Structure formats: C-alpha cells, structure tokens
Amino acid sequence: MGLKSVDKVLKTDVLVIGGGDTGLRAAIEARDKGANVILLAKGNVPGGASVMAAFIAGGMGEESGTPQEHFEDTILGGGYLSNQKLVRKLVEDIPVRIRELEKWGMLFARDIDTHYIAVREGGHRYPRLVQAAGRGSGNRVPHVLLEQAVNRGVDIHLFIFTTGLVKKDNEVIGATAIDMKTGEFIFVHAKSTILAAGGTSKIYNRGACARLNTGDGFAMALRAGAELANMEFMQYIPLGIINEGSPDGYTLGGTPKAKEGYLINRLGERFMKRHDPVWMEKANRARMTVAIAKEIKEGRGCEKGGVLVDLTRITEN
Numbered sequence: 001m002g003l004k005s006v007d008k009v010l011k012t013d014v015l016v017i018g019g020g021d022t023g024l025r026a027a028i029e030a031r032d033k034g035a036n037v038i039l040l041a042k043g044n045v046p047g048g049a050s051v052m053a054a055f056i057a058g059g060m061g062e063e064s065g066t067p068q069e070h071f072e073d074t075i076l077g078g079g080y081l082s083n084q085k086l087v088r089k090l091v092e093d094i095p096v097r098i099r100e101l102e103k104w105g106m107l108f109a110r111d112i113d114t115h116y117i118a119v120r121e122g123g124h125r126y127p128r129l130v131q132a133a134g135r136g137s138g139n140r141v142p143h144v145l146l147e148q149a150v151n152r153g154v155d156i157h158l159f160i161f162t163t164g165l166v167k168k169d170n171e172v173i174g175a176t177a178i179d180m181k182t183g184e185f186i187f188v189h190a191k192s193t194i195l196a197a198g199g200t201s202k203i204y205n206r207g208a209c210a211r212l213n214t215g216d217g218f219a220m221a222l223r224a225g226a227e228l229a230n231m232e233f234m235q236y237i238p239l240g241i242i243n244e245g246s247p248d249g250y251t252l253g254g255t256p257k258a259k260e261g262y263l264i265n266r267l268g269e270r271f272m273k274r275h276d277p278v279w280m281e282k283a284n285r286a287r288m289t290v291a292i293a294k295e296i297k298e299g300r301g302c303e304k305g306g307v308l309v310d311l312t313r314i315t316e317n
Helices: 021-032 048-052 067-077 084-103 141-151 216-223 256-260 285-297
Strands: 008-017 037-040 110-112 155-157 160-168 171-179 185-195 262-264 308-310
Touching: 008 021, 008 171, 021 037, 021 141, 021 185, 037 185, 048 141, 067 084, 160 185, 160 216, 185 216, 262 285
Parallel strands: 008 037, 008 185, 037 155
Antiparallel strands: 160 171, 171 185, 262 308
C-alpha cells in the first residue's frame, strides 16, 4: 500500500502494534514515561493468545523454590539453548510483576492472605504457576492491563490490520494499516514503533492458539530488514483430542487428570520411560512433544495418528 492512497494519517510518539498482554504493558510503560501512545489491534482488546493462558509462572513463595532453582529448571528445560541473561532477568522480575498486577487490582488464588495457590507444571521441581482467583475466572491479566492502559489515555484502535512498517533513511517511522470496519487506509507516523503482534501458530492445521496468530509481526519485521532469530522454537501443547468430531484444538494441557495419566503407544508401552526416564509424563512440553513425534514417526502411533493418554489408574473423582 503506497502512502499516496492513504485515507487517514495519525501521529504519535509511540506506536504499539498488538493488543495482547505484551502490547498493553508496553503501552502502559510508554505512557508512564510521558509519551503519547497509539495501540493498533487486529481484533478486540484484550485478545490474541493472552486471554487463553490460564496460568502465570510466578515462582511465588517458599514452596516455589528459589529464583536460582527457577533459573536452573528453565535453562535445563530449554536444553541449555536459552539466553541465560534473559532467563535470569525473567525469574527475578516475575514476582515484582505479580505484585504490580495485584496493586492494579488483579486477584490471585490464595488459600490464606499470605499464601498463593500454585500448581506444578512439567519440567518444574516446585509448584510455580499461579492463576486468577475464582473458579472459571481464567486469565484476568489482559483485562487488568487494559483498564490501566485506558486510565492512562492510551489511544486504542480496534480491528485494525497493520500491513507493514514504513522506513525513511533506514529508520522505521511508523506503519500502514487497514481499518477492517470501514476499509480506510491508515498511516500512523510514530517516533518509535513497538511490534507486539503475537506469534504464527495458525500456520498449523490444529492448535489451541488464537486464530489471529498468523505471523503478521514476523512478516513486517522481515520485510523491514530485521533479522529473525530462534524461529524453530515453536511451543506445542502436546496433549489434545484428535477423534473425529472433537473440537479442533481442544487440549488436555490444562487438565490435571490428564497430567496424572500415562502416555501409551499402540503397543501398550508407557513410552516416556524410554524418552525421559527421570521426568516421564512430568516432563516439559518440548520433551513430551518430541517423544510423541518420535513414537508416531517410528510406527508406534495409534490408528488415528496420535498416542493414548491412559487414565485408568486414576480412581478419585
């Protein structure tokens, strides 16, 4: 889209592309630094994958282990491929951000005022995942961040499909977009632009990801000359239902009973004993995904293409 065909021009200090947690938090920070901010969201706000995540890896409390242990579990789970400086920053900063969210009105599940209810996820030695208070409340973080962004005066535009970054003298000066409600072509002129447009998981036929995760941010960055890194590290939730008639993308990843079950191949073997004898079904998503893929590739998958989750040993309600 050439700038000559633009119907509307907007100007701002900071342009944020993306209406999930990352985009909203970036907009809040920019406003707190005194900048005028425009946020463009392809769908509704909050939206994308942020509203689908049920837990936050908070590492809160004594039962969650130390930040050093959290760091070690993360590095080990990533096969020593993670940027250790970033992981260190992550594990040390998360408790600060959890308390920041609470200051802004987020209520986390607790059994007493001073104790968070935490869940242990695969690959973690201790329970570190915290969630919003209230049964079925889901993830309230995006709603809390949206309220903070609105209160600060972030100029939010919904259902705007950002099509590309605009450069001048080898610097990004904004972005072009299409208003999907009116069909108008828009150019947002910005001193700084932040890409928070989400992932690209909808390139796969099945998945529990947001339908808007179509890789727009990656494509815009690449066309603008950015170097994309670590593109091979796509995260999978390995347990899902593939029977005919089952909801596309229905996962068992957040189902406690599924996590207590055994993974069985068509030969009846509990194959995680072979692939990860220490963690077995408590392994992280990456290890479990690779194990399942190997079983299927080597001919031990089931008739419909997957493997089985055996829950027969679980007797409690």
